[in-house]
Amino acid sequence: ETAVFQTPNYHVTQVGNEVSFNCKQTLGHDTMYWYKQDSKKLLKIMFSYNNKQLIVNETVPRRFSPQSSDKAHLNLRIKSVEPEDSAVYLCASSNRVSNERLFFGHGTKLSVL
Amino acid sequence: QQKVQQSPESLIVPEGAMTSLNCTFSDSASQYFAWYRQHSGKAPKALMSIFSNGEKEEGRFTIHLNKASLHFSLHIRDSQPSDSALYLCADSNMGYKLTFGTGTSLLVDP
Numbered sequence: 382e383t384a385v386f387q388t389p390n391y392h393v394t395q396v397g398n399e400v401s402f403n404c405k406q407t408l409g410h411d412t413m414y415w416y417k418q419d420s421k422k423l424l425k426i427m428f429s430y431n432n433k434q435l436i437v438n439e440t441v442p443r444r445f446s447p448q449s450s451d452k453a454h455l456n457l458r459i460k461s462v463e464p465e466d467s468a469v470y471l472c473a474s475s476n477r478v479s480n481e482r483l484f485f486g487h488g489t490k491l492s493v494l
Numbered sequence: 495q496q497k498v499q500q501s502p503e504s505l506i507v508p509e510g511a512m513t514s515l516n517c518t519f520s521d522s523a524s525q526y527f528a529w530y531r532q533h534s535g536k537a538p539k540a541l542m543s544i545f546s547n548g549e550k551e552e553g554r555f556t557i558h559l560n561k562a563s564l565h566f567s568l569h570i571r572d573s574q575p576s577d578s579a580l581y582l583c584a585d586s587n588m589g590y591k592l593t594f595g596t597g598t599s600l601l602v603d604p
Contacts (some may be wrong), residue, residue: 385537412590421578422580424594436590471537481526481586485537 384408387472387486394462395494402457402489404472410484412436412477413455415447418469418488430455431477459491467493498595500583503506507599513570515598517583520564522587527559528592532580541581542568573602 385406394400406413414437415427428447429437435447444463448456461464469490473483497520507513519527528543542557542565544550547556559566566585570577583595 418595422597422599424582424597426591426593429590431590457523481536481588481592482528482543483530483592484541485539486539 385472385474385484385486387470387489389489390487391490391492393492393494396464397461400459400462400491402470402472402491404406404455404457404486406453406472406474406484408476408484409453410474410476411452412475413449413452413474414473414483415455415457416471416472418471420468421448424471427457428455462491462493464493467491498583498585498593500581500598501593502598503596504599504601506603507573509573509602509604511573511602513573513577513600514601515568515570515581515583515600517566517568517595518564519566519585519593521585521593522561522564523586523587524561525588527557527566527584527587528584528586529555529557530582530584530594531577532582534579538582562583573600575602575604578602 388403412431414429430449433449444460469488471488472486501516516584530538532538544559553572556569581598584592586592
């Protein structure tokens with residue numbers, strides 16, 4: 382079954398380093414998202430893109446920057462990570478026609494030491 | 495700011511019981527309401543969604559929406575151990591943003 386693929390599964394790094402996470406969807410959807418799930422399992426939207434255009438940009442620190450090369454790919458770069466960035470980053474996609482049902486990837490777990 | 499609150503925070507029910515999960519939302523303009531389920535270490539997966547007031551049933555799951563009281567709920571009939579998971583409700587005003595609730599952790603005791 383086609384799905385939403387994220388890499389890496391886990392990443393451990395130190396404060397101040399730069400990290401990049403990749404996401405690809407093979408569902409043919411036109412909208413992609415990044416969500417952050419904290420240690421209490423709260424799921425918060427960070428960004429959403431529709432056809433490569435930034436649509437939603439929640440209040441996130443400027444060290445976070447999404448990058449979309451086409452509507453099937455949405456990457457996330459974090460410059461100079463902080464301890465509070467430790468979380469699971471979930472990528473998702475949807476088709477506006479399907480009324481906003483999100484299909485999630487398995488997530489990238491980031492640990493900042 | 496759009497907020498979604500869930501109750502209870504955690505719940506333990508015996509196998510075969512009816513489980514009821516609740517969600518309240520703050521945005522009266524919300525038009526889309528959904529429940530997601532996330533098993534431990536897995537991706538959240540959509541369970542059911544509803545647009546208009548009333549009930550919708552799919553198998554053992556029923557979703558109920560009351561927009562006037564800013565409340566929707568999920569009921570699981572004949573709860574099974576495989577239903578043990580984190581349940582997340584969400585709403586949207588169709589603006590490319592699904593806002594999730596705080597989650598209810600369900601344990602079905604066999």
